[in-house]
Amino acid sequence: MLHSDAQEDEAVCLLRELQAASASGGPESACELAESFLRRGAAVALLQRLRSGSRATWAVAAAKLLEAMHGLALGRLRDAGWHVAGPGAHAGALRFVHAVTGEEEEDPELPGKLRSWEARLLQSLALLAAPGECDVVYHRPCCGSGILLEKTGCDHRAQQTVIDIVADSEDGHGTSRLRQLHAGVFKGTQEGNHADWDRSRPPDSMVEPWKEVTAAGLALLLVAMEEGGSSTSSSEAAVLVVGVGAGALPSFLGLHADHIRVDVFEPANERVHIAQRYFALAATGAFEQKPRGKPGKASGACKSSRKNRNRVCRRWFGKSLHKGFYKLRAMRCFKELLAAQVLPKLLLKQPRSCQILTDLPLPGAGSSYAAVVVLGSSIATGEALDLPALAKLLTPRGALVLQAEGAVCARSLAGRLSSLWGSGKVTQLTELDLQEDPSDDSTAPQVLVAGPELPTLSTNQWHRYLQAPCAAFRPGVLDLAVAQRTRVIHVPNLLSDSEMAAVKDLARQGQRNEASVEVRSAPTSDAWKVCFLQADGLFESAAAELKEKLTSLARSIGDQQGWWEAAEATPESFNVRVAEYHSQAAPGPGLPDRRHFDMDSLVTVDILLSTPGVDFEGGEFSTLEPSGALLAHSFGRGDAVVFNSHKFHCVGPVTAGRRHVLVVEFWRGPSRRCPHRCRSLQPTCPAEPEVSSRPGLREAARGAALLPFRLASVEEDDEQEEALLGSTPRRLKLLWQVNDMDDDLPQPPTCE
Ligand SMILES: O=C(O)CCC(=O)C(=O)O
Numbered sequence: 001m002l003h004s005d006a007q008e009d010e011a012v013c014l015l016r017e018l019q020a021a022s023a024s025g026g027p028e029s030a031c032e033l034a035e036s037f038l039r040r041g042a043a044v045a046l047l048q049r050l051r052s053g054s055r056a057t058w059a060v061a062a063a064k065l066l067e068a069m070h071g072l073a074l075g076r077l078r079d080a081g082w083h084v085a086g087p088g089a090h091a092g093a094l095r096f097v098h099a100v101t102g103e104e105e106e107d108p109e110l111p112g113k114l115r116s117w118e119a120r121l122l123q124s125l126a127l128l129a130a131p132g133e134c135d136v137v138y139h140r141p142c143c144g145s146g147i148l149l150e151k152t153g154c155d156h157r158a159q160q161t162v163i164d165i166v167a168d169s170e171d172g173h174g175t176s177r178l179r180q181l182h183a184g185v186f187k188g189t190q191e192g193n194h195a196d197w198d199r200s201r202p203p204d205s206m207v208e209p210w211k212e213v214t215a216a217g218l219a220l221l222l223v224a225m226e227e228g229g230s231s232t233s234s235s236e237a238a239v240l241v242v243g244v245g246a247g248a249l250p251s252f253l254g255l256h257a258d259h260i261r262v263d264v265f266e267p268a269n270e271r272v273h274i275a276q277r278y279f280a281l282a283a284t285g286a287f288e289q290k291p292r293g294k295p296g297k298a299s300g301a302c303k304s305s306r307k308n309r310n311r312v313c314r315r316w317f318g319k320s321l322h323k324g325f326y327k328l329r330a331m332r333c334f335k336e337l338l339a340a341q342v343l344p345k346l347l348l349k350q351p352r353s354c355q356i357l358t359d360l361p362l363p364g365a366g367s368s369y370a371a372v373v374v375l376g377s378s379i380a381t382g383e384a385l386d387l388p389a390l391a392k393l394l395t396p397r398g399a400l401v402l403q404a405e406g407a408v409c410a411r412s413l414a415g416r417l418s419s420l421w422g423s424g425k426v427t428q429l430t431e432l433d434l435q436e437d438p439s440d441d442s443t444a445p446q447v448l449v450a451g452p453e454l455p456t457l458s459t460n461q462w463h464r465y466l467q468a469p470c471a472a473f474r475p476g477v478l479d480l481a482v483a484q485r486t487r488v489i490h491v492p493n494l495l496s497d498s499e500m501a502a503v504k505d506l507a508r509q510g511q512r513n514e515a516s517v518e519v520r521s522a523p524t525s526d527a528w529k530v531c532f533l534q535a536d537g538l539f540e541s542a543a544a545e546l547k548e549k550l551t552s553l554a555r556s557i558g559d560q561q562g563w564w565e566a567a568e569a570t571p572e573s574f575n576v577r578v579a580e581y582h583s584q585a586a587p588g589p590g591l592p593d594r595r596h597f598d599m600d601s602l603v604t605v606d607i608l609l610s611t612p613g614v615d616f617e618g619g620e621f622s623t624l625e626p627s628g629a630l631l632a633h634s635f636g637r638g639d640a641v642v643f644n645s646h647k648f649h650c651v652g653p654v655t656a657g658r659r660h661v662l663v664v665e666f667w668r669g670p671s672r673r674c675p676h677r678c679r680s681l682q683p684t685c686p687a688e689p690e691v692s693s694r695p696g697l698r699e700a701a702r703g704a705a706l707l708p709f710r711l712a713s714v715e716e717d718d719e720q721e722e723a724l725l726g727s728t729p730r731r732l733k734l735l736w737q738v739n740d741m742d743d744d745l746p747q748p749p750t751c752e
């Protein structure tokens with residue numbers, strides 16, 4: 001990009017201004033000045049000029065300005081006790097340590113007034129200023145072309161920026177590249193409201209934040225319900241996505257639901273161009289601007305079959321993937337070649353293209369959609385949305401799925417949707433967050449779903465329409481909210497001394513197989529070790545009687561307590577999922593997460609094998625009750641606590657000695673023999689011994705294409721009293737679970 005001397009001067013002038021402010025008014029006013037530069041869109045412009053390198057003076061001034069701004073933020077943080085400890089876990093982040101408390105934070109709070117996004121951006125400027133770590137690959141300012149993009153009345157919303165961040169990957173092997181799309185003023189690499197694509201993964205993996213997973217999940221569910229309702233219908237199911245963004249949702253649907261037609265309404269050619277060229281969106285349609293160069297360099301999905309990868313690896317390297325491929329890891333040039341040119345062309349499944357529409361289709365013109373999805377910050381405020389027009393595009397059972405930005409926007413959108421179909425046909429969704437304080441959802445992302453025949457949202461529906469076709473069994477667990485109201489049953493003296501000795505002996509045998517031991521306190525310490533006794537069938541072969549005893553105990557308690565529908569409880573569908581021998585030495589973390597639960601299991605039997613107060617101190621087992629209080633359950637050596645696996649439970653830190661427990665989880669699936677806590681809903685787990693030794697079986701064990709996530713829990717938001725009165729929409733909290741089936745398989749080569 002050409003720039004005039006006037007613009008060149010601008011960088012130098014800004015720098016002088018900043019230096020003068022630092023010298024005279026102190027860091028406070030210098031920080032304010034720096035923030036005002038950022039508010040006016042200076043960061044990307046500075047970075048871009050820095051990269052251009054052709055104008056030495058300009059580049060030097062830009063670098064100095066970025067460094068000076070970064071220095072101001074660091075000075076402020078240092079004053080508050082925070083020091084840089086190194087790169088953070090995420091590309092583009094720094095890790096800070098507090099000198100007094102020792103706390104580690106990627107995003108420590110700056111004291112005083114500096115809590116804005118500008119402050120956060122100031123903190124990450126080091127990355128932007130360090131050559132080679134960050135690249136602006138596309139930038140189109142919306143007004144003006146100087147560093148300061150300010151134009152009266154312009155909020156720079158139309159500005160589009162694509163940046164690449166190159167940083168050390170977590171495993172320390174080379175680098176990983178993160179690509180981000182920012183609409184509007186660049187607010188820093190850590191800011192939430194942008195598309196994030198880790199380019200070592202396929203573009204559909206951009207569907208990760210809760211709101212996107214929710215939109216994708218609802219779209220799939222609505223389509224499946226539609227198809228389920230009229231199997232004779234000849235017309236193909238369709239979804240309309242309003243606004244292309246980085247193309248994450250259409251890419252996802254095109255890959256995981258390639259029988260669905262996906263239309264994308266996007267009148268701005270430039271946005272389609274960005275999604276195609278920089279985010280590998282496969283698109284067709286009568287939009288004007290064709291992408292320049294090769295579309296989507298690293299396009300496609302790493303979901304290709306291992307067989308395919310091996311074929312290509314043999315062709316290119318004369319070796320198969322399993323035998324020695326990883327030795328080539330160090331050869332970066334190979335990796336780059338593989339990632340950029342070989343894999344996309346030869347290996348990867350091509351997603352079905354979406355169709356770009358530059359005008360909304362006319363109602364009744366042959367297009368009706370099971371779901372119309374509106375995501376993205378620029379339209380999420382909803383003002384400009386013609387909801388009645390979108391509503392007319394729905395099939396009779398279809399629904400609108402809208403992202404709302406914050407609670408205020410959600411309320412106003414809900415009001416507008418209610419006027420279409422009545423408040424009973426609108427549901428407001430937020431995240432069921434197990435980690436965070438559940439009382440604070442004012443800033444949580446929200447998704448609204450509304451339609452003339454709004455479907456019931458439940459894990460049962462999800463299972464029936466989307467999971468059942470590719471899962472061998474239904475977990476049949478209680479929804480979380482119901483499970484919290486169940487009781488913990490104390491069974492004194494369940495195991496005799498000799499039975500406990502036998503368990504310890506079993507653990508000694510199990511520990512010989514390194515693969516069946518997991519260090520849960522890693523990387524901080526090795527205080528807490530878990531040995532999976534069911535691995536290789538050890539638990540069932542060497543402890544058959546004990547297994548029988550625990551199974552019948554767990555089953556009868558569950559029956560008695562009503563933890564499942566009587567009709568579901570057949571003896572064949574109640575088996576040991578995992579038998580864990582835990583050993584935790586002081587100082588050990590316990591299991592601090594108060595909302596931890598044993599997902600997908602029905603009953604957990606937890607047997608204490610050490611004497612509290614003698615063998616160990618601390619390590620108290622508690623449950624989080626619906627009242628919000630922690631209820632401690634004291635149990636002695638040989639005793640068991642038996643509880644519904646979906647009830648929240650936790651363990652206090654072990655402060656002295658060593659605590660041993662045997663934790664056995666039962667589920668609807670088959671008895672597992674794999675060396676981990678299995679998450680596969682297939683008849684066999686890919687990591688089971690006989691499966692992993694036979695590649696053919698292994699492919700089969702993965703079964704039909706599973707979606708990468710599923711609906712794990714739906715909780716009614718009972719804090720919302722008006723909802724009960726029927727004056728506001730229903731509010732539900734959704735929890736999504738990752739279906740990471742490939743956990744135990746060798747990872748595909750990392751692409752750059
Ligand atoms: O240590 C315990 O008593 C319980 C452990 C547990 O809940 C788990 O590992 O899931």
Ligand SMILES: [Fe+2]
Pocket residue numbers: 596597598649
């Ligand atoms: Fe647990």
